[in-house]
Amino acid sequence: MPSPDQSPDSDEPAHSRAAVRRTYEDIGDHFSKTREYAWPEVESFVDESGSAGTALDVGCGNGRHAELLAGVADRVVGLDASRALLQAATDRVGDSVALLQGDATRLPLAAGSVDLAVYVATLHHLPSQTARRASLNELARVLAPDARALVSAWSTAHDRFDADPDADAGFDTSVDWTLPGGETVPRFYHIYAPAEFERDVADSDLRLVSLELSSGNCYGVVEPEGKRT
């Protein structure tokens, strides 16, 4: 059973972003093989977005969602902290996506350079609220004024967790990944209460356009706060 192992606001926790990255270096190859299909919620968002100049996938993993973006954008950038996952992405998406190794809280992209973005199942791996909010501000910074992005995170509504989805705040936990040999590798997660997800977005430089709960995840469509209407 997952259980809270630290307060959501504790800043330099036992888990660092570098440790999270190393976890995916260890399990990346196997993890990637189990992440074959794009999520339908992401597919709908990309389909409805129409064509874009530059698209970005933050936490692109093996590239399954960057691949969708390549169908609508002139240029796609896939960013991940893990080299093992980027290697898997190279095999999957080849030339159609420009791959970058980087940190979601300090994006190596120019302000306003992105017209469409997805930030899927990655925010919940950042081990402090400060880091999670920093990553939302970084997403806001790189988005062009008219750009939109889809942000998703695991939520307390997931049936895996015995948690109250109406709670005000979520919790930190560790979810094991089991390698083919039986070895388990713990992965840090912050499980978001939907109200907390809304609050983190509202307190960032992003504006929440819509929020949906689907398959136990929060999906927020966001745009930069300074958007000119």
Added chain:
Amino acid sequence: MKEDLMEIICCPLDKHDLDLEVTERDDGEILSGQLTCTECSETFPIEDGIPNLLPPDMRDEAPA
């Protein structure tokens, strides 16, 4: 990486432009080289065609 990526990438630390130094190129693809921040001079390697723009504190510990 392709050279036109230089239009949008920047230093993850101070967001200034990067200088590109190519070590190995295959067709239009840059396979290895180095990116250097024009402001803070931090360097970022390009390995196997993928720029490593992780801030220094996120990289692997220096090998023994």
